[in-house]
Amino acid sequence: MTMGASGVGSFDNDDAMDWVAELKGYADDSPIVDALNTVIDQADDYLEAPECFNAIAAAEVVAAQSGNPHEDCPEEIEVWxxxxxxxxxxxxxxxxxxxxxILAESELKGLWKDSGGLDEWQGAMEELLSRLPY
Structure with a gap:
């Protein structure tokens, strides 16, 4: 997998957009909980990029619910x-x-490092973290 086909944005990849499309079928927040816990539970293992993309999209939903949506927030999330x-x-x-x-150690981080886009990607992740209030 190369990172050239996707941008650093949370929704610049097919995995995240597939996850967003599935979210609208849920009345509860179980997909968000599942995506976040999948990453948290694998913190000591090798985290695959698709799980990272899903968790990042889930974190974006949490930020949007907190009143801090991404500037390119998909309409499906706004509606949900x-x-x-x-x-x-x-x-x-x-x-x-x-x-x-994900920022500490993941396949996704490795892919961005290999592509030379690590700083830009980390900046995008830091920006998302800044929209998740303590």
Whole structure:
């Protein structure tokens, strides 16, 4: 897999957009919890890029629920967020933890490092973290 086909943005890849498309079929936030926990639970293992993309998209939903959506937030997320309350402090903490795991060590980080786009990608992830209030 090369990173040339996708940008550093949270939604610049097919995995994230597939996850977003599936989210609208759920009334609850179980896909968000599942995506974040998949990454958190594998913190000591090798994290594959698709799980990273899904968790990043899930963290974007949490940020949008917190009133801090991405400037390129897909309409599907905006619509989903309208029908759901602000996230709990626990959910925000899970989103932050998942991002920190991905930033620490993951296939996705390795791919960005190999492509020479690591700094730009890390900047995009830091920007997302800044939209997840403590």
């Amino acid at each position: 967020v309208e029908g759901h309350p602000a996230p709990s402090a626990t959910r925000v903490a899970q989103a932050r933890q998942a991002l920190e795991v």
